[in-house]
Amino acid sequence: MSTEAGKAPRIFYGWWLVVISLLVQSVGFGSSLYVYSVVATPLGEAYPGGRALVMMGATGVVLCAALLSPRVGALLDRFPIKWIMIVGSIIMGLGFIWIGLSRHIWHVIVAYALFVSVGLATLSPLTCSTLLARWFSKKRGLALGIASLGTQFGGLIFPPLLANLIVLYDWRVAMLGLGAGIILIMPLLAYFLVVDRPKEKGGDHGASAESHADVSRKHEFGVTFFDLCRRRAFVLVAVAIACTSMVNVAVITNLSLFAIDLGESNESGAYLVSVFFVLGMIASPLVGHYCDILSNRLIGLVLFAISGTASVVFMLSVNYQTLMLAVLLQGFVGGGVFPLLASLVGRIFQTRIYGRVMGAMTFAMLATTAVAPVLSGWIYDITGSYRLMFLIMLLVTLVAMACLFLLRMPASNNDKIGPQLSRAAI
Numbered sequence: 001m002s003t004e005a006g007k008a009p010r011i012f013y014g015w016w017l018v019v020i021s022l023l024v025q026s027v028g029f030g031s032s033l034y035v036y037s038v039v040a041t042p043l044g045e046a047y048p049g050g051r052a053l054v055m056m057g058a059t060g061v062v063l064c065a066a067l068l069s070p071r072v073g074a075l076l077d078r079f080p081i082k083w084i085m086i087v088g089s090i091i092m093g094l095g096f097i098w099i100g101l102s103r104h105i106w107h108v109i110v111a112y113a114l115f116v117s118v119g120l121a122t123l124s125p126l127t128c129s130t131l132l133a134r135w136f137s138k139k140r141g142l143a144l145g146i147a148s149l150g151t152q153f154g155g156l157i158f159p160p161l162l163a164n165l166i167v168l169y170d171w172r173v174a175m176l177g178l179g180a181g182i183i184l185i186m187p188l189l190a191y192f193l194v195v196d197r198p199k200e201k202g203g204d205h206g207a208s209a210e211s212h213a214d215v216s217r218k219h220e221f222g223v224t225f226f227d228l229c230r231r232r233a234f235v236l237v238a239v240a241i242a243c244t245s246m247v248n249v250a251v252i253t254n255l256s257l258f259a260i261d262l263g264e265s266n267e268s269g270a271y272l273v274s275v276f277f278v279l280g281m282i283a284s285p286l287v288g289h290y291c292d293i294l295s296n297r298l299i300g301l302v303l304f305a306i307s308g309t310a311s312v313v314f315m316l317s318v319n320y321q322t323l324m325l326a327v328l329l330q331g332f333v334g335g336g337v338f339p340l341l342a343s344l345v346g347r348i349f350q351t352r353i354y355g356r357v358m359g360a361m362t363f364a365m366l367a368t369t370a371v372a373p374v375l376s377g378w379i380y381d382i383t384g385s386y387r388l389m390f391l392i393m394l395l396v397t398l399v400a401m402a403c404l405f406l407l408r409m410p411a412s413n414n415d416k417i418g419p420q421l422s423r424a425a426i
Helices: 013-030 036-046 056-076 081-100 105-122 125-135 140-147 149-168 171-193 215-220 225-229 232-252 255-261 266-293 296-316 320-348 351-369 371-383 387-406
Strands: none
Touching: 013 081, 013 105, 013 125, 013 140, 013 149, 013 171, 036 056, 036 105, 036 149, 036 171, 036 255, 036 266, 056 081, 056 105, 056 125, 056 351, 056 371, 081 105, 081 125, 081 171, 105 125, 125 140, 125 320, 125 351, 140 149, 140 266, 140 320, 149 171, 149 266, 149 320, 225 232, 225 351, 232 266, 232 296, 232 320, 232 351, 232 371, 232 387, 255 266, 255 320, 266 296, 266 320, 296 320, 296 387, 320 351, 351 371, 371 387
């Protein structure tokens, strides 16, 4: 990059947005879905009714985020991303405050479903990958992989933080503090630092060429969710990622409970959650980097094989050490899924409809994974263990591998699926 004589080279602002996206995703996922297994224990004590009932909060937040995602994806292609983040973070913070003031388990479930889900949908890989896809082309996979560290960083920081707050005070104070912190910090971060496109910073170094293709015409493209569902590539990727995400969500929302069932403390379970995300932090940039230079399908098959192995180890776990091994394996997979998905979408679809495609993909993914928490709780209530759930996880992973075997990647940029798909004979 050329610079004026005597001046230090300026860092491309896209890399600052990578860091901002990391922080945004750490809050979106870390404060909502990834701490749920830590909150589940005190919720179960405060509101008796079985694990299936407690897990309805996790199911509600994922299901409603899934329903919101296509609409959020369409909004991302039309309005400034910063305002979508600002509104989403305020609504999310209000949801946590409502949970802290709740007097019935249904108050908690509704707050997660109607308020926290908005944050999960807007402070998410959907929003951040759409932003970064406009700024990066050649190093898009690496940028997305680094940004996806946020989902792992949130899992590393928030569970032990919330667990300690619950021990020092109680779960209500912890949730009130969480909500207030999000409302005070996230809108300011988005307003002052998020920039939609390179041209708004006076340059376009490193940006995707597609992102500059007459943005003013983007509303002409009538690409709908149903158009995408008619494309074989979209369906195969959506099913593969949804299956793997279902496994991840089942593990994340129950991880502390796995440890408790082996006689460990809730704090030990929170530590497992942190370990899960440490491995994810290693995997995320690594997978993102290799998505830039290797076959995305090959990388996906390797990740899914690791996930299948983890399911077997979970099934055979009889002590904390074997449980830790399973967590290490699945944690690596959890970190690699989002950069893999973002890279696959970038390889198959044109950038100008990236937001809509990711929104539809996120809907398919979250709608499927929404059943994982309540299904796992129901299986435990019926059988008294999670062994059947681990077997289902293994079978679901095999389905994901089969989808990638059937996937055909575009040979060139000219073969990418774009706006014409709404008019094409399929």
